[in-house]
Amino acid sequence: MKNKIDISGLIVEYGERGxxxxxxxxxxxxxxxxxxxSVVGSSGCGKSTxxxxxxxxxGFTGGTVLIDGKPVTGPGSDRGFVFxxxxxxxxxxxxxxxxxxxxxxxxxxxxxxxxxxADEYLNKVGLTNAAHRYPSRLSGGMQQRVAIARxxxxxxxxxxxxxxxxxxxxxxxxxxxxxxxxxxxDETKRKTVVFVTHxxxxxxxxxxxxxxxxxxxxxxxxxxxxxxxxxxxxxxMMKSIVYDDFRRTLFADFFGQKEKKxxxxxxxx
Amino acid sequence: MNKKIPLKQRLFRISxxxxxxxxxxxxxxxxxxxxxxxxELAIADSAVHAVVFMAAVEIxxxxxxxxxxxxxxxxxxxxxxxxxxxxxxxxxxxxxxxNFISEQLFPPPGIVLRQVITDVTPxxxxxxxxxxxxxxxxxxxxxxxxxxxLVFGSSARFGTAASMVSKFIGAIPPxxxxxxxxxxxxxxxxVSAMVIFLASFWPIFGxxxxxxxxIDRNIVNSARTLGVRRVSMLFDIxxxxxxxxxLLGASQALTVSFILLTSAEMIAARNGLGYYVKNYxxxxxxxxxxxxxxxxxxxxxxVFFAFNRLQRFLLRWK
Ligand SMILES: Nc1ncnc2c1ncn2[C@@H]1O[C@H](COP(=O)(O)OP(=O)(O)OP(=O)(O)O)[C@@H](O)[C@H]1O
Ligand SMILES: [Mg+2]
Numbered sequence: 001m002k003n004k005i006d007i008s009g010l011i012v013e014y015g016e017r018g019x020x021x022x023x024x025x026x027x028x029x030x031x032x033x034x035x036x037x038s039v040v041g042s043s044g045c046g047k048s049t050x051x052x053x054x055x056x057x058x059g060f061t062g063g064t065v066l067i068d069g070k071p072v073t074g075p076g077s078d079r080g081f082v083f084x085x086x087x088x089x090x091x092x093x094x095x096x097x098x099x100x101x102x103x104x105x106x107x108x109x110x111x112x113x114x115x116x117x118a119d120e121y122l123n124k125v126g127l128t129n130a131a132h133r134y135p136s137r138l139s140g141g142m143q144q145r146v147a148i149a150r151x152x153x154x155x156x157x158x159x160x161x162x163x164x165x166x167x168x169x170x171x172x173x174x175x176x177x178x179x180x181x182x183x184x185x186d187e188t189k190r191k192t193v194v195f196v197t198h199x200x201x202x203x204x205x206x207x208x209x210x211x212x213x214x215x216x217x218x219x220x221x222x223x224x225x226x227x228x229x230x231x232x233x234x235x236x237m238m239k240s241i242v243y244d245d246f247r248r249t250l251f252a253d254f255f256g257q258k259e260k261k262x263x264x265x266x267x268x269x
Numbered sequence: 270m271n272k273k274i275p276l277k278q279r280l281f282r283i284s285x286x287x288x289x290x291x292x293x294x295x296x297x298x299x300x301x302x303x304x305x306x307x308x309e310l311a312i313a314d315s316a317v318h319a320v321v322f323m324a325a326v327e328i329x330x331x332x333x334x335x336x337x338x339x340x341x342x343x344x345x346x347x348x349x350x351x352x353x354x355x356x357x358x359x360x361x362x363x364x365x366x367x368n369f370i371s372e373q374l375f376p377p378p379g380i381v382l383r384q385v386i387t388d389v390t391p392x393x394x395x396x397x398x399x400x401x402x403x404x405x406x407x408x409x410x411x412x413x414x415x416x417x418x419l420v421f422g423s424s425a426r427f428g429t430a431a432s433m434v435s436k437f438i439g440a441i442p443p444x445x446x447x448x449x450x451x452x453x454x455x456x457x458x459x460v461s462a463m464v465i466f467l468a469s470f471w472p473i474f475g476x477x478x479x480x481x482x483x484i485d486r487n488i489v490n491s492a493r494t495l496g497v498r499r500v501s502m503l504f505d506i507x508x509x510x511x512x513x514x515x516l517l518g519a520s521q522a523l524t525v526s527f528i529l530l531t532s533a534e535m536i537a538a539r540n541g542l543g544y545y546v547k548n549y550x551x552x553x554x555x556x557x558x559x560x561x562x563x564x565x566x567x568x569x570x571x572v573f574f575a576f577n578r579l580q581r582f583l584l585r586w587k
Contacts, residue, residue, distance in 0.1 A: 057490050081494035086487045091509045091586045100505070104496045134586040154495070 004068060004158060004192040005031040005054065011062035012049050023049045025217035026063070033157075034190035038203035038210045040254070046218030047196040051162050054194060055081045067158065077105045080151035082161040087147055088135040094146045095131040098122060101150040121153035122146070124183060141172035145179070152183060159193045165202070174234070177205055185231065200250055204243070205234060212253060222253055274343060279334045282347040287354035288327045294361055295320060300368030315379025316365065322382050323357060326350055376556045381563070384556045392545070392560070396568055399534065399541040402458065403526050403572075406465025410522060414470045415515060418477025419503055422511070428478060435475040443468035443525060447533055461533045468529050469522035476518020480511025513587070516580050523576060527569050542568065 012024040023046040031037050039047050052058035053065055056075040065072045067079065081087075088097045098118035099111075106114060122131050125145040135143050144164055151159060164180075165173045184191060197203050203210050204226055212222040226246070228237060237243050295316055330350045337343045357378055363369045365377035385392070421431040446467050450460035484507065492506045508515075534543025546561035 052490075055490075055494055057493060075493045075496060077496040079494070081491070083487055083491060086485060087491035089488065089491075089506065089509070091512070101495050104498075136587060150495075 002033055003030045003066075004033040004035075005194070006066040006069070007050075007054075007063070009063035010050070010053065010060055010065060012046070012053060012058070013061040022217040024053075024060075025219050027213070027219055028063075029211055029220055029223060031192055031194065033192055035209060036184065036193045036195065036207045038195045038197055038207040039213065040196075040198055040200060040203050040210060041213030041218060041221075042198065042215055042254075045213045045216050047198075047213060048162050050213075050218065051081075051160050051194060051196050054158075055079055055160050057081075077154060078156055079158040079160055080154055080156035082144070082147050082151050082159070082164045084163040085140060085143070085167045088143055088150075090135050093132050093134055094127060094138065094142075095119065095122060097135070097146055098150045098153050101154045105154050117153055118149075121149040124152070125149045125179065139172075141168045141176060144168060144176060148180065148183070152187075157189075157191055159191050159195075161193065161195045163196055163198070166197070166199075173202070177202060178234070181206060181230075181232065200247065200254060204228075204247060204250070205232065205237065210250070212250075224250070274337075274340055279337075279343065280331075282334070282351075284330060284347045284351040284354060285327070287351050287358065288323065291323055291354050291358050291361070292320070294358060294366065297362075297366045299365055315377055315383055317379065318382040318386075319357065319361065319377070319379035322378075323354070326353060373553075374555050376559070380556055381559050384560050385564075388557070388560065392564060395540055395542050395545045396564065399530060399543070399568070400572075402461045402541070403465060403523075403530055405462040407469050407523060407526055409462070409466045410469035410473055411519065414473035414518075415477050415508075418474045418515075419481070419507060419511075421474075422478035422481030423503065423507065428482065432475065432478050432482075435471050435478065439471035439475055443529055444532060447529075447536060451537060457533075457537050457539070460537070461530060464529055464533055465526045468525045469519075472518040472521040472525065473515065474518070476514045476516075476521070477511055479518070480514030481507055483514060484510045513584055516583065520573075520576060520580070523572070527572075531565060 007030070008028045010024055010027040011022070014021040014023055027046075027050060039050060041047050049058060053060050054067070054072065056072050056079070067076075075081075088094075089100065092100060095115070095118055098121060099114050102114045102117050103109070106117075119128070119131065122128055125148060127142060127145055127149065130138060130142060135146070138146065148164070165176050168176060184193065193207075195203070195206060207226050209223070209225050211220055212224075213219065214221040228243070327350070330346060333346045334343060337346065360378050364372060364375055365379075421427050443464060446464045447460070450464050451457075454460045454463060488506065488510055492502060497506060530541070531543035531546075534541040535547040538544040542561055542565045546558055546565070549555075549557035549561065
């Protein structure tokens with residue numbers, strides 16, 4: 001299978017005058033088309049930065065970043081982005097938000113058609129009845145569903161999601177994860193997804209593969225396949241011994257890495 | 270919200286009590302000290318005007334109380350009329366009944382009301398002259414300040430500079446433009462419109478730029494990932510996101526405009542509400558002076574009421 005995303009030796013430095021802040025230090029990995037990858041790592045390790053670079057929202061200092069073999073130079077409608085929160089336009093209703101997205105990729109289409117596409121995707125995320133509401137009148141979970149509907153309705157091949165369920169309560173989070181998997185597997189041509197989270201269970205449940213970054217500055221610490229068959233059912237998965245083992249190793253890596261870092265830091269002092 | 274308001278709550282309100290008090294104080298004998306035959310008659314006659322006016326307010330209040338759907342509206346209406354009654358009670362007592370204030374300077378309410386009725390046509394003319402000037406200056410400020418604010422605010426380099434300049438110029442009390450305007454411009458109308466324009470421009474311009482600087486990064490990033498084009502970015506995203514601040518600037522501009530307009534009209538106009546007040550106070554006609562002051566108050570309140578409605582509509586998504 002051909003690679004959708006190729007990142008090699010990616011270095012991102014946030015240059016404030018005087019002190020330079022290295023956010024990513026030589027990140028290298030590729031994502032084949034149609035794969036669901038989760039990027040995990042502790043807070044501040046550069047997950048968002050990595051995603052922003054992929055989305056073309058943030059420049060980088062070194063390395064190469066290719067989508068479909070072409071260098072990323074800015075945002076594009078081949079990539080859809082879902083942010084953690086507050087990414088809907090508050091002055092547009094849920095439907096208008098989705099329509100506005102669709103209108104950006106289907107320029108010159110009649111409004112009726114754009115509206116039909118928007119309604120179709122609002123229906124898929126179960127928000128037909130809330131279509132006329134403004135984001136301020138929607139719960140955090142509903143807002144994220146609208147954001148997902150907007151991104152999917154635009155039909156990008158690559159989905160970049162930055163902790164999209166990070167601000168949603170535990171129960172809705174589980175529901176949203178299931179919804180996302182359903183939508184992702186329903187598409188005839190599976191989308192390539194890069195999903196940032198710091199919830200390991202979320203990463204295991206959703207992805208084909210997990211990339212763990214080191215603490216800041218981020219580089220790839222661990223790159224591991226998640227070989228649970230799809231379709232996945234949360235209850236069955238959680239019950240299996242394989243899951244327990246996998247989860248334990250992953251957590252050990254996640255926290256072990258921190259301890260190592262602390263040792264090193266104290267040594268320096 | 271949609272709970273029915275019981276009839277008792279609709280009708281048993283303190284305002285009605287105040288209305289009764291107002292009627293009762295009419296029985297008090299007029300102040301005896303300065304009464305000469307003519308004044309006595311005039312005051313008795315004017316009391317009729319006051320009572321008729323108050324009765325009209327009362328009837329309106331009852332009509333509203335019986336039909337209104339929302340509790341808040343009911344409370345608002347009865348509170349406002351209670352306020353009107355209190356003012357009229359105090360006014361009547363202080364003038365017609367006890368003569369605390371010289372009746373030359375401060376005639377009783379009935380006489381003022383009668384004057385309003387006689388002057389209705391010229392007053393409407395003055396009101397429309399004033400509003401027209403405000404509309405000219407203010408709308409010119411809106412159509413120039415908002416686009417310029419958008420352009421300057423979107424540029425990182427010019428934005429900070431423009432924002433400093435606008436803070437500096439905006440800090441100058443706009444009254445100082447009046448003498449310059451009078452010296453430089455041909456007619457009073459252009460002077461007023463110009464001064465109102467200048468005074469309104471900076472708050473709106475500053476508000477627009479402020480709004481742009483306060484835009485949530487997420488909104489901008491989100492728009493960029495959608496692939497929004499430049500023009501659409503400006504009008505569909507930036508303008509809307511900055512709208513709350515733009516409207517804040519506009520309401521400041523409107524306040525300043527009215528202050529300036531009335532001051533300017535007092536200095537050099539041939540019509541308008543400021544002229545009406547100034548002219549009659551110069552002539553020593555304090556009844557008309559008070560009429561003018563009250564009408565100015567009412568006009569400004571109504572304009573702001575309309576502006577707030579518009580603002581609520583435009584920001585209904587908040
Ligand atoms: N705009 C910026 N300017 C300067 N430094 C930044 C900027 N954005 C992020 N950083 C720095 O880069 C590093 C990585 O930040 P990033 O937001 O990518 O982390 P993250 O892994 O997404 O963290 P979190 O899990 O908390 O969201 C941090 O040290 C942060 O302080
Ligand atoms: Mg982040």
